[in-house]
Every structure is written in structure tokens, then in C-alpha cells.
Amino acid sequence: MTTADGTFGAAACSTCDNGAPLGLNPTADHPIAPGGIPNPGATYVVPARQGRAVRVRRGQTVCIINPHGTQVGDAWALNTDDLGEYLSMPHTRAATDHLIPRVGDVLVSNRRRPMLRFSADTSPGVHDTQMAACDLYRYRGLGVADYHDNCADNFRMALQAVGLRAQDVPAPLNLWMNIPFQPDGSVAWLPPVSNPGDHVMFTACMDLVVVLSACPQDIIAINNRKPMELHVQVLDADVGAASSKEKERST
């Protein structure tokens, strides 16, 4: 890797890519529809322990539903026309000045452009932006010897199922994940406080691929130790705008 003059070889980045799944589950060949293009208003199931990619056009609203209330959903969004632009939690926190997104926040990309407007949330609003998606390394560390479904691979496979590939797994928005933090910065990992049927809505500010993983974590308590399915819908109307206005009027 080091050349005679002490410099690095230019090929050092040839192995940079983190886009390939480290194992497989049905996510890889079960898109919601060819190309991930939804029928507006239809309900699609993200089965327990799996992921799905859904195209959401600018102005459409994606609605993510937690049927049992106990399930964490790892969520990502990528610019349809350039997968190098993706929803970024570190940029979003800087844009919103919130560690946890709230209704009304505009979530931004790694190029600080608006991607998603958080337009409705029927749950108590406990979500997480701190933790990496679970991955095979995580389960190795938790003592799992064989392959374990994981959100990072679900992201990679869900893209693969619609003919796409990203070079890395961005830090996700962990919907309903309950990671309380103390003033000293220490955190805990607790089950969701959301209720059965709770949903969140995000209105797309650009054409996006939204990826959702029903987190397969069954070793620690964050899914109440029983991974369940999630539902996803894409709505043509900017439903969230009405919800937000209602919220404004009521507060």
C-alpha cells in the first residue's frame, strides 16, 4: 500500500465500496412493484425482518404505518437522479437544530437540500437519529454466529430489488426507536412508546427512493424483542400539509 517514496498508492480506494449485502433474505427479490413504483394509495407490507424500496415523487407523501406499535423502522431516502445525494442525519440535525426530528422539520441531504418535510406524526414523537443501522458486525458482537437479518443489508437488498445500488449505508432515521439521552450524554435502548396503528408522513421535496427496513433486532429490547411488519403507502396529495395546518391551528 505504501510506495518507495512513502506515499500511498492511488489504488487505496479500490475497496472503499460498502454497497454489497453480506448475506441475503427475501428482500433482494421482492420489490413492492417493478422499479419500486407504487400505486398511489395502495398499502404495501414491509415484512418483519425485511426491507423495501419505494419511489416517491416530488410533492407526493409517504406514509409509514406501525401496525403493532412496537416496531422500529430504519428509513433512508436517496435522490432518484443521483444516489450520491442522500438523506443525512448529521446535516439534518444542523439544519433543524433538533436531535430528534419533529413535525414541521425539513430533513435535508448531504448537500443540504430539502428532501423530506416531516408532515404528520400520530405517535408520541420518539424517534432516533443517533444510531447506525444494525448490521452483521452488530450481531457478531452480540454473539450471533450465523447470518442474522439486519437493516444495513435490508437497505442494500431493497435497492438491489429495484435495480439500484448505493456505495455506502447512510445513517438512517430510526422511526419509533426509543433511545433516551441524559444531560451527560449517556443513552439507553428501550422499547418503542408508539401505539398500534401510529403513522408518520413525509412529503417529498424532490424525486426520491425511500427505503424502509422493519428492524430485525430481536436480541436487545428496541423492538420489544419481537420483530413485526410495517406498512407503507404513497399518497398523491400533499396530505401532510393539511395535517400540519390543522396542527398549527390546534396549538
Place this chain on the structure above:
Amino acid sequence: MTTADGTFGAAACSTCDNGAPLGLNPTADHPIAPGGIPNPGATYVVPARQGRAVRVRRGQTVCIINPHGTQVGDAWALNTDDLGEYLSMPHTRAATDHLIPRVGDVLVSNRRRPMLRFSADTSPGVHDTQMAACDLYRYRGLGVADYHDNCADNFRMALQAVGLRAQDVPAPLNLWMNIPFQPDGSVAWLPPVSNPGDHVMFTACMDLVVVLSACPQDIIAINNRKPMELHVQVLDADVGAASSKEKERST
């Protein structure tokens, strides 16, 4: 981008790369030494508004010094042998259960392997893992029309100066950056509380390239509105281990 059968073209990822700087400053051609290889014990200056890459071998300790106490340092680390493995804040928070690293914490990579042991900190310990590196988009948003030095480009240029390139800019460890958070998750952006001459030490758990940017932010208060230089040293001894033991004995 969409083919006749509704699927995405496989080439959608051809523009994924975020490795090229969006502008230049002297960082690009002023490495600390050929290949970024330091003389152990020597002090290298990271000039105000610039970045530098430094090779740190496993078992060596990198010491980062804040001569004026008012300067934020954006820090990254990459596996020398595979730049696709990098210090990851979302994985580190999950490993340490801390939003802000503390002495004794082991900071991990995106593959959850130990990269840096936080071995000493003479400052009050106020650092940040929440915020993305400042970038050209950030300064555009703050009203700067021309090029503005920024930490993201400093990272890219510092690597370039030692013959390397990464495909993206990971979320940095923002040394001495003062981003207090409230129980409701709202944050503020305040000047550092560190003192002149404060330093932090990290012992390398693998062969690394450490990149440091003396943050050029002069519009908001996080560098007390006057970007200054930082110093960096690489020490052959595992100095931090002694410091940590002393700390253990004293507590």
C-alpha cells in the same frame, strides 16, 4: 433514468462519488511530510482554515493540541489498508452508549472494529458528534457567495495531499465543538469551553490515516468567530494508557 419497464438504470450510481473537493486552498499541496508520515514527537501545525492528514500506526498515539483553546477541530480516521473502513460516529455512539466520547471510550469504525482509544483529555470534555462537517453548501446557506474554506473540502484535500481519496466525507468527531442539547433534543451552537493548550490523545487500534481540519467557520460563534491553528503530534509510546491509569487511580 427510468427504463421502459419501469426499472432504474443500473448506471444510477455513476455519480455517487462525493470525494472531490468543490474548491481549493493550500491544504491540497501541503502535506505534513511525504505520504503524511510523521516524525514521532514532532509538532505539526494545521494552519487556520486548513486540514492535514497524518499516518498513525497501531499502538501510536495521536495528540491534538488547541493552542488558543477557542478552535474546533474536525477529526476523521480511516483504515490505511481500506479507506472504505472509517471512524463512524453512529457506530461509535452505539458502541459506547455516549453521545459525546469520554476518556476510556473505544471509538469504532463503520464495521464496528476498534479504531481509536480515547486516552487523554485535558479539556472539560465538551466535544460534538452530532453535526456534519461544514461544507460549501453550508456557507451558501449562510449567505457566502464566493468559495469559503470548509472542513469537508479540507478532508478531501488533506487526503489528496498524501495521495489518497475517499468516496465520501464521513460525519466527523468535532473536537471542542460546543453543541449543548436540551432534554427535548433542541441544540445550540456555542464557542468552545476549552482552555489554551488543551489537548486530547487517541491511541490507534489499527494503522490509520487521521485527518484534522482547523474549522474555518467564522460566521457563527463555534470558533469564537476567529479561526485559529491546531497542532498535532504522533507519539510512539502509548502515552494515553498511562494517562488513563492515572485518571483511574485518581477517581
